[in-house]
Amino acid sequence: MSGANSQALYLDDLRVGQRFVSPTHAIDSGQIEAFARQFDPQLFHLDAEAAKNTFFGGLAASGWHVAAITMKLLVSGGAPIAGGIVGAGGEISWPKPTRPGDVLQVTSEVIEITPSRSRPNRGIVVLKSETRSQNGEAVQVLTARLVVPRRPESGTP
């Protein structure tokens, strides 16, 4: 939840190289199948037995499910940005499948900070977020462009 976080960081508070670590999320086959039924109804996300004979060789989470869980972890303290996490876009990849039983955690690093020329009250921050499983393997790498407000000036008319 944004706004209520007193430690939320404005553009002025961020620096390149700054890192954040999220809470964790344990994923299971029930979550994987429920997301798949709603948004990605393909056999390798729906049925552990049938998934054995597919590209994934077993049940794997939809990449978009991993992206959604990553967002939950970023919003839950993994990226304490003032005004909330507002993404304009980015690059995403899934180097490894996410499996039932995996415990996901997101480590993020500020890569670039660009104050807006046309809108002096905000800027764009490039944040690289690696989602890893309990064995340290990256299951998703997201390099996102976030819209981040500048700290409001106090005492000005």
Added chain:
Amino acid sequence: MSGANSQALYLDDLRVGQRFVSPTHAIDSGQIEAFARQFDPQLFHLDAEAAKNTFFGGLAASGWHVAAITMKLLVSGGAPIAGGIVGAGGEISWPKPTRPGDVLQVTSEVIEITPSRSRPNRGIVVLKSETRSQNGEAVQVLTARLVVPRRPESGTP
């Protein structure tokens, strides 16, 4: 659902410039808020009244919700790829917010086809998928790298 589709296309069947159009999906505030509660609990995705005073100026769907709906539309005929839609990654952007009442549809175009050198039974296809609302505005642009199998040879030992 993959595999059962007799019109599913193998790498050999695709050509650059080929286009696909998906079914449509109508999004409402209930869907937007339900997804947000689970994956992106920020005020501008959760509460229409509170959202008025945020960056979005009103309730907007999480970008990851739009991505998930786009995937559902691709799987539901918007990208009839043999073996299913297996994404290795890609670039995503959200040029406009998605609002309650929007009716989304995905138009996709084959941008690039690269047979794998190391794995002769597959290749990578770059597919650009634009998700548009009923008024024709793009709310998401996804350029994805998909793993696509070659047509199995028949009659070989």
